[in-house]
Amino acid sequence: MTTKYAALLRGINVGGAKKVPMAELRTLMEGLGHGDVRTYLQSGNAAFSSAHGDEESLAAELSTAIEQRFGFGVGVLVRDHRYLKAVREACPFPAAELEAKQLHVTYFSDPVDAERFASVEPAAFLPEEFRLGDRALYLYAPDGLGRSKLGEVLARPRMLKGVLATTRNWNTVVKLEELTGV
Template sequence: MTTYVALLRGINVGGQKKVPMAALRELLTGLGHGAVRTHLQSGNAVFTSPEKDPRLLARDLEQALAGRFGFEVSCIVLSAAELRAAAGRNPFPPSSFEPSKLVVTFLSAPPDAGRLSTIDASAYLPDEFRIGEREIFVHCPQGLGTSKLMPVLAKATADVVATARNWNTVLKLMAMTE
């Protein structure tokens, strides 16, 4: 059995795409997954599965969510090892940021480095970003709500599924996979 983390994009935000976490746990259990747990109301689940392909798990979960709730929800599924590896690529030293002001945007595929290279990073200071393998690390020292960089990055990654989690959530999800 492999432990996975499912990251659902854009649910329970402003009353849109409501997916209760109890229903998400039921759905994952109904798909045959074990040890299902959720974190927060923003679509974070940890579960075990004998399946070896996280992309297949994401596709199956997306289809099940559409069937159950009647709307599309994009998902990214990472193995616990993939989540730990992504966190290990964090280029910002832990003492240099408040965990709530560092966001990891997880991507369904590697980002288009050419498209991201066209962003004039100096125009968005003090916010800054670094590109990982299938993630983008974004530090917003004045908070995410005022960041002008986040919408620019969202446009630059519009060709892939992207969903962001703050560093506190990443750490909690890693702890839940142990």
């Protein structure tokens, strides 16, 4: 039985660093035995099917293959369709009423608890807000992530210590669920 997954690569093709052409990523993933490989945007999103492995082993395998092929390490998260759908459905903000640039999801490699973010005073960042989900953080940033003071604080290394984290805007969240659902 095959399962549909999304691979989320962290920090590639940003500002000219860690360049991974999407056509080469597709070829690399097909060479690993994955089927139905499709990429979305240039920022490290791929959908694929696989009959072997679990999320962690698939992520480790892809990360190793990328380092061998391109010569640099890349953090990789792999999530199945069921998880991606659950994250979308659990959004605590009115996604249908917001622009995609206003809503983001940060996916984590492991569960995180509220204690990790206890030093963040939510009232100091209003109207920006965040909520935690299942290995995910939802961020509402009315002026977009690039201008978000709360997003900047939440992304500090001490907040993310010990976990791999990568953020996607709401359009990408929805598209990855769609790509893994067909």
